[in-house]
Amino acid sequence: MTEHLLLLAGAGLAAGAMNALAGGGSFVTLPALIAAGVPSVAANASSTVALYPGGLASAWVYRQGLAEVCGVPIRPMLIVTLVGGLAGSLLLLWTPSSTFDVILPWLLLAATLALAFGPRIAPWLQQHARLGAAPILAIQFALGVYGGYFGGAVGLMMMAAWSLLAGVDLKQLNPPRTLMVSAANSVAVLCFVVAGAVRWRETLLLAAGAVVGGYLGAHLGRRLDPRVVRSATIALSVAMTVAFFVRAARG
Structure with a gap:
């Protein structure tokens, strides 16, 4: 029991810092909760709640860097994200844990592929596609649904999608990313x-670590080379994706 508590506290600290740097904190907290014996849907819900305060701490640090995303002002992007988050969270609550166990590795794989190969696709897409505000808002709505449903790596998905469309580096995208994820x-x-889907003891331990990690990580993110952040995040994403595919194969 004590080992699980230490695992969760450490996972919260690491995840909060990761979310502040580039996203992907749920790659740490979700496995930690499942390892502590929490069913997958409850683990996903608890992970989202636990990382929420840390995300707010990071958003506060980044507040002065907010700017439009892909040429679209922050306010409409925020509105469609909120609506999408509501739709996704309700969908998760209606999903049985056994079904979510099957879906989860594929969600992780989608996030990892988008992060890993997005920069290679971005130049071609920016040359051949000129998206207006409506398609970009539709994409952001889908990202909001994804965030409400899964939560895991939604920050990575937003960064990948925006970098495809806007061609800017990760540091420039960090302020709007933290706001939209929150x-x-x-x-x-x-x-x-x-809905009563949160396991509070485990969640509070994760949250305490995530607040500290989120605040420290946001300050660190202002100084680190984006390439280092990106490489480390991809490496962790790949490792966790493989681990969850192995878990699903074992039943």
């Missing part, structure tokens, strides 16, 4: 708490 998580957290 927005999607706000409605998800409310739904999960009302």
Whole structure:
């Protein structure tokens, strides 16, 4: 029991820092919760709630760097993210844990592929596609649904999608990413708490570490080379994706 508590506290600290740097904190917290014996749907809901305060801490640090995303102002992006987050969180609550166990590795794989290969596709896409505000808002709505449903790596998915469309580096995308992830998580957290899907003891341990990690990570993110952040995040994403495919294969 003590080992599980230490594992969760450490996972929260690491995840909070990861989310502040580039996203992907759920690659740490979700396995930690499942290892502590929490069913997958409850683990996903608890992970979202636990990382929420840390995300807010990071958003506060980044607040002065907020700017439009892919040429679209922050306010409409925020609105569609909130609506998408609500739809996704309700969908998660209606998904049986056995079904989510099958879906989970594929969600992780999608996030990892988008992060790993997005920069290679970006130049071609930016040359051949000129998306207006409506398609970009539709993409952001889908990302909000993804964030509310899965939560894991939604920050990575947003960074990957935006970098494809806008061609800017990760540091420039960090401020709007932290805001949009917090927005999607706000409605998800409310739904999960009302539905009684949160395992509070484990969640509070993760949250305490995530607040500290999120604050420190946001300050560190201002100094680190984006290439280092990106490489480390991809490496962890690949490792966790493989681990969850192995887990699913073993039943």
